[in-house]
Amino acid sequence: MFAAEFEPADANGRRRSMRAPVSLDAHIGKGVRTLCKVVDISIHGARLQTYSALAKGSLIWLTLPGVGSVVAEVKWADDYAAGCQFQQPLEIDVFEGLVQLNR
Template sequence: MITSAEPVLFAAEFEPAHYLGRRRAPRRPVSLDARLGRGGLDRTLCKVTDVSIHGARLQTYSAIKRGSDIWLTLPGVGQVSATVRWSDDFEAGCEFHEPLSNAALRTLIDL
């Protein structure tokens, strides 16, 4: 039995229901084959591992530099221009120059 002289301790873990950090929109996990490069020039394969209307995380087969402007060809959507905001070995995060439409985002998520 607990009396008023005994301290009562509670332990609980807190997890926010929805945390975006610095992101403006939540990213959705995907696994999509895509291409870097414009038209027939310098087109290299990459994989999109998450996406939002504002950007995407890429796995690449060659390093790309932070601050680079890229063209990303997304399946079912086509080419979008983006800037590489961070890069770590063969993974990078890019921000689209123009946000994707909700319909384009839905297309990518449903693939």
């Protein structure tokens, strides 16, 4: 029997960019809109609390305050929470503006 210590190669996990905790009211959909809350956000995606279940792999329109609608793919969904990846990353100034709305 032997023991070894190791250091993980990636200290940031699967994240491509830093996420910021926020509490932003948003909408899902283009025509009939469903309310949701963005609870954290990065330039590449967001975690949502929803009032209706989303399906993993589906594409949604996510309307962010002051930004407008962006297309996002639901990467995971669990009851009324979901993580999505934006089809096009947010510009850094747009991301920073959303974080500032929360302060």
